[in-house]
Amino acid sequence: MFGLPLAFTAPAALVTLVLLAALYVFLRITPPRPRQAIFPPLRLLLGIERKDQTPARTPWPLLALRLAIAAAAVLAMAGPIWNPALFGGGAGPLLMIVDDGWPAAPSWDARKALIGSRLETAARDGRLAALLPVSQGGVDVAPAEPARNAERLRALAPQPYAPDRMAILTPIRRFLNAFPHAEIVWLADGTSLGQTDPFARELATLAKGREASVLLGAGAALGLTSIDAVTGALEAKVLRAGASSRQKGSVRAVDAKGLTIGEAPFDFGVADQATANFDLPTELRNQVSRIAIDDERSAGAVVLLDERWRRRRVAIASGVSVDVAQPLLSPTYYLSRALAPFADLREWRDSASDPIVSLIAEKPSVLMLADMSVAAGPAHEALTKFVDDGGVLVRFAGSRLAASADDLTPTELRRGGRTLGGALSWETPKRLAAFDRDSPFFGLSVPDEVTVSRQVLAEPEPGLAAKTWARLADGTPLVTADQRGKGLVVLFHVTADTTWSNLPLSGLFVEMLRRVVALAAQSTPDADAAGAKGPVATRPPKSALDGFGVLGAPPASAQPIAADFAGPADAAHPPGFYGAGEALTAINTLKSDATLTPADYAGLTVKNDALAVAAPLDLRVWLLAGALIGLIIDALASLWIGGALSLRRARPAGAAMLALALLFAPSPRPALAANPAPVAERDKEAALATHLAYIVTGDAATDEASRLGLLTLSRILAQRTSLSPGEPIGLDPARDELAFYPLIYWPIVASRPQPPAMAVTRIAAFMKGGGTVIFDTRDALAARPGGPPTPEALWLRKLLAGVDIPELEPVPRDHVVTKSFYLIDGFVGRTTIGQTWIEALPPPDPNDTQVRAARAGDSVSPIVLTSNDLAAAWAADEDGQPLYPLFPGGPRQRELALRGGVNLVMYTLTGNYKADQVHARDILDRLSH
Numbered sequence: 001m002f003g004l005p006l007a008f009t010a011p012a013a014l015v016t017l018v019l020l021a022a023l024y025v026f027l028r029i030t031p032p033r034p035r036q037a038i039f040p041p042l043r044l045l046l047g048i049e050r051k052d053q054t055p056a057r058t059p060w061p062l063l064a065l066r067l068a069i070a071a072a073a074v075l076a077m078a079g080p081i082w083n084p085a086l087f088g089g090g091a092g093p094l095l096m097i098v099d100d101g102w103p104a105a106p107s108w109d110a111r112k113a114l115i116g117s118r119l120e121t122a123a124r125d126g127r128l129a130a131l132l133p134v135s136q137g138g139v140d141v142a143p144a145e146p147a148r149n150a151e152r153l154r155a156l157a158p159q160p161y162a163p164d165r166m167a168i169l170t171p172i173r174r175f176l177n178a179f180p181h182a183e184i185v186w187l188a189d190g191t192s193l194g195q196t197d198p199f200a201r202e203l204a205t206l207a208k209g210r211e212a213s214v215l216l217g218a219g220a221a222l223g224l225t226s227i228d229a230v231t232g233a234l235e236a237k238v239l240r241a242g243a244s245s246r247q248k249g250s251v252r253a254v255d256a257k258g259l260t261i262g263e264a265p266f267d268f269g270v271a272d273q274a275t276a277n278f279d280l281p282t283e284l285r286n287q288v289s290r291i292a293i294d295d296e297r298s299a300g301a302v303v304l305l306d307e308r309w310r311r312r313r314v315a316i317a318s319g320v321s322v323d324v325a326q327p328l329l330s331p332t333y334y335l336s337r338a339l340a341p342f343a344d345l346r347e348w349r350d351s352a353s354d355p356i357v358s359l360i361a362e363k364p365s366v367l368m369l370a371d372m373s374v375a376a377g378p379a380h381e382a383l384t385k386f387v388d389d390g391g392v393l394v395r396f397a398g399s400r401l402a403a404s405a406d407d408l409t410p411t412e413l414r415r416g417g418r419t420l421g422g423a424l425s426w427e428t429p430k431r432l433a434a435f436d437r438d439s440p441f442f443g444l445s446v447p448d449e450v451t452v453s454r455q456v457l458a459e460p461e462p463g464l465a466a467k468t469w470a471r472l473a474d475g476t477p478l479v480t481a482d483q484r485g486k487g488l489v490v491l492f493h494v495t496a497d498t499t500w501s502n503l504p505l506s507g508l509f510v511e512m513l514r515r516v517v518a519l520a521a522q523s524t525p526d527a528d529a530a531g532a533k534g535p536v537a538t539r540p541p542k543s544a545l546d547g548f549g550v551l552g553a554p555p556a557s558a559q560p561i562a563a564d565f566a567g568p569a570d571a572a573h574p575p576g577f578y579g580a581g582e583a584l585t586a587i588n589t590l591k592s593d594a595t596l597t598p599a600d601y602a603g604l605t606v607k608n609d610a611l612a613v614a615a616p617l618d619l620r621v622w623l624l625a626g627a628l629i630g631l632i633i634d635a636l637a638s639l640w641i642g643g644a645l646s647l648r649r650a651r652p653a654g655a656a657m658l659a660l661a662l663l664f665a666p667s668p669r670p671a672l673a674a675n676p677a678p679v680a681e682r683d684k685e686a687a688l689a690t691h692l693a694y695i696v697t698g699d700a701a702t703d704e705a706s707r708l709g710l711l712t713l714s715r716i717l718a719q720r721t722s723l724s725p726g727e728p729i730g731l732d733p734a735r736d737e738l739a740f741y742p743l744i745y746w747p748i749v750a751s752r753p754q755p756p757a758m759a760v761t762r763i764a765a766f767m768k769g770g771g772t773v774i775f776d777t778r779d780a781l782a783a784r785p786g787g788p789p790t791p792e793a794l795w796l797r798k799l800l801a802g803v804d805i806p807e808l809e810p811v812p813r814d815h816v817v818t819k820s821f822y823l824i825d826g827f828v829g830r831t832t833i834g835q836t837w838i839e840a841l842p843p844p845d846p847n848d849t850q851v852r853a854a855r856a857g858d859s860v861s862p863i864v865l866t867s868n869d870l871a872a873a874w875a876a877d878e879d880g881q882p883l884y885p886l887f888p889g890g891p892r893q894r895e896l897a898l899r900g901g902v903n904l905v906m907y908t909l910t911g912n913y914k915a916d917q918v919h920a921r922d923i924l925d926r927l928s929h
Contacts, residue, residue, distance in 0.1 A: 016074045062637055069630040076623035092181030092210075093128035093143055094118065095172070098156070099165075100133045102589055103189035103221035103241070105158040105298035105547045110611040111187060112153060114215065118185060119149050130175065131156075134194070135163040135571065141171045143179075147682060151730045157698045158547025160299035160589055161569045162193035169202055176206055184212040187610075188599065190220050191241040196599040204603025214601045215610035222246065222293050223300040225590040227309055228341075234278040236291055236303070238266045239590075242598035249294060251276040256289045263294075272596065282344050286310045292549060299575055299589045302549040306577070306586035307518045314343040314517060315359035318370040318496075331370035331396060331496035334504040338513050357382050360391075365520035367391060370496040371398020374406045383408060388485030392520045394513075395489070396496040397456040410467050410482035410491050414457040429453045430472045432503075439469045440515045441479075443564035447506055452478065454500040455493045470512075479512070490516055538562055539585055544576030544751070551576065552751040553791045556701060567591050682729065686740035689726045692905070693741035694871070696730040697749045703730060706747055708883060709871025713901045716874075720902065721821065723909070734759035738766040743908045745871060748777045750791035754798060764803045767862035772908045778869040780834030781887065796865075805863060809840040817861075820907040827900040829868030831887050837865040860911050864904065873897035 096118060098104075104111055115131070122129040128143035131152050144152070176182055184207050188196070203212070226237040236251050253262045261284050264276035278285070288309075293301040316339075318332050336345055346362050348355035356379040359367060367386065372395075374380050387393050393408065395401065402413070429451035435441040458464060458477045469490075470479035481490045494501040503509050539561050541554035559572040568591045569575040577584040685691075692714055694706035710728035718724045731738065734756050738744065744766070767773060777792040789797070811817060811826060817838065818824050827836040839861035872884040873894060886893050 016077070019070075062634065065630055065634055065637075069627050069634065072623045072627040072630065076620045076627065080619040080623070082617040082619055091127075092183055093130065093179045094122045095141070095175055095179075095182050095184050096129065096131050097168070097172075097184065097186040098131065098133045099187060099189040100135050100156060100158050100547075101162040101189060101194060102158060102160055102298045102300040102547055102549075103162070103191045103193065103223075104187075105300075105549070106221055106296055107217050107219075107611055108158055108297075108548075110217070112156065114611055115153055115156075115187065116150070119146065119153065123149075128179070132168060132171065132175075134165050134168060135159045136171075137163070137167040137571075138170055141168075141175050151696065154696050154730065154732055155698055155700055155703050157700075158298070159571070160545045160547050160549075160574050161571065162191075162300075162589075163571070165194050165196060165199035166202075169199065169206075172203070172206060176210070180210075182210060184210060186212070186214045186604070188214050188216055188601070190216050190599055192597045192599045200599065200601045200604060207604065213605040213607055216606060216608050217611040218609045219246070220596070220598070221298055221300065222249075222296050223590050223594070223596050224251065224291065224293055224303050225588070225594050226592045227291060227303050227305060234280065234285055234288065234291070234309075236264065236266075236276045236278070238268075238274045238276060238293065239594070239596040240268060240272050241596035242272070246296075249296075251278075251291060252294050253278050253280075253288045253291045255287045261288055282311050282313070286312075290551070297548045299545045299547055299549045299569075302545060302575075303588050303590075304545070304551075304575065304577060304586035306584050307520075308514070308586075310518070312343050312365040312517050312520045313346060313363065314339055314366045314368060315346040315348075315362060315364035316368045316370070317348045317355040317359055317372060331398075334498075334509075335368055335370065335496050335513075338504070338510045339517070341510075342514055343517055354379050360386050365392065366394060366517050368394045368396070368496075370396045371400050373400050373404035374408055375404075380406070380408070384484075387487035387489060390486040392488045392490065392516070394492070394516055396492045396494070397500070398495045402456050408489060410480040410489050411461060411464055411477075412459040414459050430474055430476075432478065432508075433471045433473050433475070435470060436468075437563065440519065441470055441512055443566065444508060444511050444515075447508060450501070450503050450506050450508060452494055452501040452503070458493070488519060539578040540580065541574070542577045542579060542584060544574040545589070546751060548753075550753060555699070555751060561585065561587060568594070683737050683740055685726065686729060690723065690909075691726045691741060692728045693731050693738075693744045694728060695744065695746040696732055697747060698752050699749045702747050702749050705875055705884065706730075706745055706871045708876070709874035710745060712874045712876045713898065713905070716898050717902060717905060721906065723905070725905075732759075733763050738762060738771065739769065741771065743772050743774065743905060745774045745776065747869075747871060748775060748779075748792040748796050750795045754795070760799065760803060768804070770860070770862075772860055772862055772864065772904075774864045774866065774870070774904065776829075776870055777865075777867045778830075778872075780829075780831040780867040780869070783834070783867060792867075806861075807840040808837040808863070808865065811836045811838050812841070815841070816911075817903055817907040820903045820910065822899040822903055824896065824899055824903060827866060827868065827870070827904070828893055828897050829866070829870040829873040829886075830884060830897075831868045832893065834867035836868070839863065860908055868897075870897065870901060874901055 096115060098111070098115060119129050119131070123146040129146070129149055130141050130143045131149050132141045133156060172184075176184075184203070186203070200214075220241040223239040223241075224236060225239060226235075228235045234253065238249075238251065240246075248265065248267045250263050250265050252260055253264075254260055262278045262280050264278045266274040266276040268274045278288075278291075280288075289305055291303045291305065316332050316335050318330060332347060336347070339345055343366075346359060346364055348359055355372075356367075356369075356374065360382050367383070374383055383393065387408075395409065401409075431448065432446045432450055432452070434446055435444060452472060455472070455476065455478065458480060464477065464480075467480045467482050468477045469481055470477070472478055476493075478493050479490065480493070481488060483489075494503060496504060498504055541558040541560065543551055544554040544558055545551055554576060555574065557572065558574055558576075561573050561578045565573065565585075565587065567573075567587050569587050569589050573587060575587050575589045577586055579585050692710045694703070694710055696703050707728055707730065714725040714728060729741070731741070731744065763773060775796055777790065777796055779790040779792045782790050783793070813825060815838065818826075873882075873886060874897060875883045877883060882894055886897075
């Protein structure tokens with residue numbers, strides 16, 4: 001059914017419209033004519049025309065005007081609201097499919113407003129509604145109550161990746177089988193990411209015979225990918241999926257502290273991709289950790305940079321004496337061509353100085369020696385110090401190295417080379433074997449055409465296998481490495497030119513050198529990728545981007561990445577930094593070769609510009625203004641009919657009417673906030689029954705744990721006490737009324753943005769007004785006594801920076817909250833080692849002989865701080881089975897956690913009545929005398 005986009009805040013007032021009929025009859029009634037009596041002297045006045053005449057009944061135009069004035073007044077009292085967004089849908093249930101990947105983030109507020117209006121319309125029409133985010137995957141979907149849908153909508157947030165839409169086809173089929181007449185509405189992001197095209201085709205097949213529509217926004221999202229460290233610049237590629245509202249823009253490069261290092265413009269023109277170049281010195285370019293598109297709030301508009309994008313200063317020296325005379329035959333030529341795209345090169349040119357000493361003086365990160373021996377002396381000492389201080393020494397074999405006996409090699413070498421046709425020979429050139437998992441080269445493909453005809457052999461020794469990064473097909477080492485001090489020594493057992501191998505002619509050679517150079521910033525004793533042990537198999541998440549492109553703590557669902565993980569990001573591996581210490585790997589939302597193309601919604605009804613929804617319009621102001629204008633017209637007409645508007649009376653009457661109009665004229669820009677907002681049904685229910693409440697953080701897992709925990713606690717309260725609370729309610733402190741809830745639970749999620757200032761102001765007012773807030777940082781396992789504060793603690797400090805917080809203390813053993821219902825020693829949750837803080841009691845009076853707990857008066861602490869994750873410890877299913885593991889665990893810990901929750905609720909509701917029991921003996925003594 002289709003409904004009008006008109007609603008009334010006080011529809012009961014419309015009953016008054018039935019009185020218009022009575023008003024019509026009343027206005028038509030005229031007083032009875034007086035009885036005439038002829039007075040003889042009046043005969044002299046016969047024939048004189050009377051100037052004042054009274055009509056027999058009210059003229060019909062004036063009657064219609066007065067009825068319209070009355071109707072306008074009645075309608076204004078009913079509070080009419082014209083909301084174009086509230087349009088009707090089909091008669092069956094509504095299935096709302098929502099694309100919640102990163103392309104939806106830039107227009108997320110408008111999307112949530114549209115979803116809310118659709119759900120509100122369905123609730124108004126009495127239709128069932130189900131909300132299905134694409135990131136939900138294969139979880140079944142079912143209709144929910146309007147309040148539950150509204151709560152899910154508040155918690156809905158864009159994901160930092162492109163979810164796979166094919167995963168939700170099975171839940172959609174089950175829903176449509178259960179509700180054959182359902183209406184399907186797909187709020188899409190317009191891109192083909194996440195297999196949109198095959199999903200659209202399947203959905204069109206499922207939607208045959210049903211109402212199905214695709215809602216699209218006005219513009220396409222922008223993506224950022226392919227950051228290339230070209231010579232002298234950083235090059236970023238900006239993508240768009242079809243037409244976008246932004247033709248031009250700029251890209252910003254920032255460092256790890258968020259400071260802007262550079263900006264670069266881009267212009268699409270007629271293409272769907274553009275390039276932005278940052279012309280920065282090497283020192284500044286190496287400080288860039290993040291590049292983002294200005295004014296584009298999404299994870300896809302951000303690229304994180306790790307050591308792979310840093311341009312390192314690489315020095316090259318060779319022992320070949322004919323480098324300059326025959327450049328195409330020199331090892332430095334191949335090395336320079338391979339390193340130029342991602343490194344700043346320094347070559348030895350001063351023949352009057354030692355090449356190693358002079359190159360180290362230029363402070364390179366990597367020093368490459370092509371077939372060059374290092375004898376004892378200043379060069380050997382300088383090179384040893386360079387490696388010990390963290391430098392990377394890369395050496396290439398050759399006849400000179402094979403004949404030398406220096407110790408700056410990863411392993412002991414067998415003197416002489418292994419040559420095709422020699423004593424230590426093979427019949428045909430050998431190919432490379434696949435790289436081991438613990439090698440920095442793992443993941444690189446080995447071309448079949450790369451062969452080796454000669455090499456320097458390593459002497460067999462214990463630990464040789466751990467030092468080997470690359471092997472030939474027969475198992476002999478091709479690249480070995482060893483950590484020395486803080487640095488690294490790497491040896492290619494072939495030459496840097498083509499005399500021993502055609503490896504320098506392949507793209508594999510470039511990628512191998514790129515990864516070796518990237519180790520320059522990781523060559524520390526605890527680095528993952530350095531040393532004989534090689535890199536670890538997995539790297540844990542350290543920080544992650546949310547759907548809006550904000551870098552913060554990784555979610556609890558983030559999993560470590562494998563050493564060869566190449567992206568793109570997904571639900572288990574969100575975009576961010578992975579690893580430990582300084583050896584971080586950046587995973588981005590888009591791969592370097594990604595493209596953005598418009599989606600194909602063939603077979604479905606597409607509605608463009610669906611997000612451009614007009615704001616609701618309050619009609620009361622216009623109705624009251626029309627009624628006032630009608631009254632003015634009625635007054636003028638009455639005066640005219642009565643003769644009061646003659647020329648001699650026109651001026652004073654006009655002045656009076658003008659003053660009246662100015663006095664009651666409505667404001668030209670009426671403020672909707674001046675009208676009292678209607679009380680929500682949820683607030684009415686909360687005022688009539690006690691409900692525990694929690695803050696909706698936007699993190700789905702945390703919010704679900706809070707809801708289930710408080711739901712279980714409410715059941716325990718109903719079973720064990722005289723209190724029967726209703727179901728817990730999720731709150732948005734910036735918009736929802738807090739005064740109806742005595743206790744609010746706020747779990748801290750450090751990855752979420754800080755709430756707006758209005759939310760902090762309202763929370764402060766709530767605590768001042770007698771409410772209690774439990775702030776749970778849930779970081780007991782991560783906090784260290786005397787160590788730095790955890791991200792959750794820092795987040796909470798920032799939140800409460802402007803709030804008047806009383807002095808706090810660890811909960812004393814004799815505090816009234818420890819005996820408000822149960823006698824307990826403290827408050828435990830999923831963990832038992834966290835500390836719980838409460839408002840400090842006033843200092844004891846030395847003349848008071850009563851116990852300390854009676855000194856607090858009747859006040860209740862407005863704030864409770866804990867780190868033990870209370871809600872997760874309370875949470876249980878309908879059968880009473882715990883949903884989350886406890887540490888150290890056991891039924892006793894969960895029971896103590898529930899008892900602590902009961903005590904907190906009873907303390908909040910009853911104050912310190914238990915503390916007054918310490919005076920019972922004195923009171924009884926006085927009553928007995």
